[in-house]
Amino acid sequence: MTYCVALRLNAGLVFLSDARTNAGIDQISTFRKMSLVERPGDRVIVMMSAGNLAITQAVRQVLAENMEHEKGLLAAESMYDVAQRVGDAVRFVHQRDAKALAQFGIDFNCSLVVGGQIGKERCRIFEVYSAGNFIECAEEKPYLQIGESKYGKPILDRVIRPETTLGDAAKCALVSMDSTLRSNLSVGLPLDMLVYKTDSLEITHFTHIDATNAYFNNIHDLWGEKLKEVFSALPNPVWAETSAEEARLVSLRVGNSMETRPTHPIQTLAGQQ
Numbered sequence: 111m112t113y114c115v116a117l118r119l120n121a122g123l124v125f126l127s128d129a130r131t132n133a134g135i136d137q138i139s140t141f142r143k144m145s146l147v148e149r150p151g152d153r154v155i156v157m158m159s160a161g162n163l164a165i166t167q168a169v170r171q172v173l174a175e176n177m178e179h180e181k182g183l184l185a186a187e188s189m190y191d192v193a194q195r196v197g198d199a200v201r202f203v204h205q206r207d208a209k210a211l212a213q214f215g216i217d218f219n220c221s222l223v224v225g226g227q228i229g230k231e232r233c234r235i236f237e238v239y240s241a242g243n244f245i246e247c248a249e250e251k252p253y254l255q256i257g258e259s260k261y262g263k264p265i266l267d268r269v270i271r272p273e274t275t276l277g278d279a280a281k282c283a284l285v286s287m288d289s290t291l292r293s294n295l296s297v298g299l300p301l302d303m304l305v306y307k308t309d310s311l312e313i314t315h316f317t318h319i320d321a322t323n324a325y326f327n328n329i330h331d332l333w334g335e336k337l338k339e340v341f342s343a344l345p346n347p348v349w350a351e352t353s354a355e356e357a358r359l360v361s362l363r364v365g366n367s368m369e370t371r372p373t374h375p376i377q378t379l380a381g382q383q
Contacts (some may be wrong), residue, residue: 111296112160112257130298160257161220189234197242262286
């Protein structure tokens with residue numbers, strides 16, 4: 111499986127992807143899921159992929175073969191145009207391969223995140239689906255995820271805002287990835303991270319993170335320790351005794367289907383409405 115996350119901020123963009131494709135007791139494979147297109151001073155385009163590896167590699171190959179073509183990514187006039195061209199590549203591969211895959215019981219499954227900046231246009235991020243259609247990252251939720259997204263989502267919802275700094279966003283993305291690694295063995299190291307500053311129009315911050323990376327290991331250890339500290343500092347539930355009549359009303363409110371209702375006092379959380 112895969113986990114990829116892209117953040118769109120006022121200050122720029124952050125992209126992070128893992129590299130695990132198959133996970134089992136005796137089989138673990140890794141393939142890079144982040145692709146980069148750069149023409150310094152003109153455009154930076156980043157694409158991350160999830161789903162069937164053969165399909166996503168085929169899409170990337172189609173895009174690479176047409177890179178210099180008038181319909182290639184280097185000729186796109188906007189990031190919206192880039193998303194359209196990526197969607198066209200997905201549809202091309204679907205038209206070519208989907209029927210044959212279906213004969214073997216294989217679904218046409220792929221999703222891609224593509225983002226970056228072209229010229230003076232603002233930074234933009236899109237998610238492209240298996241049908242070639244796509245959506246754009248919105249102000250209300252300035253990030254997109256593909257793959258195993260549920261484990262790393264809570265920290266993004268709590269922290270990421272358009273005004274978040276690139277440093278804090280990169281740190282948050284790594285915590286999001288660490289949470290995913292902790293809860294899902296199908297996502298694994300190494301990781302690729304790219305941080306792009308608005309209007310720079312060149313790649314300046316890119317790193318490959320493996321199990322020996324001291325900063326990521328520190329985040330893993332410190333985040334786990336601080337979570338336990340905060341959890342221990344939270345107050346335990348306070349229970350208050352109710353009367354028999356209050357117990358009966360509580361039972362009715364929660365839809366108790368038992369024929370008999372409590373006639374004795376029960377303990378309920380203090381302050382419960």
